[in-house]
Amino acid sequence: MQILQLKLVNFRNYKQNLFNFSSKKNIILGNNGLGKTNIVEAIYYLALTKSFRVNNDIFLINNESKYSIIEGKIKDTITNSYKIIIENKNKRVFINNNQIKKLSDYISKINIINFNPEDLKLIKDSPSIHRQLINIEISQFDNIYLKNLSIYNKILKQRNSHLKNLCFKKNYNTEYLYILTEKLINYGINIYNLRKLYIENINKYLNTNFKKITKKDGLILKYISNYENLTKDELIKKYINLYQSDINCGKTNFGIHLDDFIFYYQNVIAKNYLSEGEQKNVIIAFKLAEINIFIDIKKIIPILILDDLFSEIDSGKINKIFKLLKKSLQIFITTTDISNIDDKTLQNSKIFKLKNNSIEEIIYE
Ligand SMILES: Nc1ncnc2c1ncn2[C@@H]1O[C@H](COP(=O)(O)OP(=O)(O)OP(=O)(O)O)[C@@H](O)[C@H]1O
């Protein structure tokens, strides 16, 4: 899969720009603040209808405008055009100029594996951030997952507000609570199974990739869930036992909305042990494992974005990373300094050199 062309209108610092990308390597070169990440952010947004940097779309719209448009030609078996119009608090998505009403029918069509320094949150941050990031990754891989997740979240909200209502009642019956609980468990089990399978697949490649980059051995991503090893009947009992404490706090204290995903290196939590650079390599090994499973299971070659890879990773490891990448992969690399990239990697690439008011395109043979 490749993005052949990207048109940006009023997106961040781009008023009206057209990029014709190489189907192989694209290097986006320029000083700090010139808009390198903005380009890959637009590609990511076109695939996932959200940014990896901000939760509020208002930041994406050029500050002299009221809307922005991202449009891309994506080549898979055939070429389709994808478009998103972003307005304040509203976005519309189109495939070949037909509006797609449900975002969940749109997401997962363009497959992007995106590395950017924000991904370190997958190691460093709290379980809720880990979940958020892993949810995005699995949603791209499997759009059934996203559908299950949005229904689960809706039921969870209903259940929590019902729990709050019950809190004020002296005598209550649990009939409706039982109905909501059973529904929550049904969708929870689906999500649990999809997460478990995804993490198992990632682990088939994760440590091998890590070893090839760092020569270190013993990396694993652990899936921690309170649903583990419990049958549906056992789960129902568990929730019934927790009815009172759930009612007292007005929220659901058990379920896959509390899951976590933790990287371990040689049985120690990676964030407590590995260096900054090594943690970046963990994320790279994870992203490469995602590419592996896309290719092996979905038979799709996703688009790879490497934003700001070069800080904190030494050049020897970067070369190893590039050696691991399939030749047919379309890659976007952002960097402030071309001398970070060795000649072999530069070969067959298209360089977009960002300047203050213009973009120079250089084909590197
Ligand atoms: N909504 C917006 N409207 C206009 N310009 C914006 C908007 N949002 C961000 N920018 C501009 O985009 C710039 C940041 O771009 P970006 O993050 O892509 O830089 P970069 O080239 O990746 O830099 P670095 O090398 O530091 O990572 C900011 O300096 C800002 O001027």
Ligand SMILES: [Mg+2]
């Ligand atoms: Mg940047």
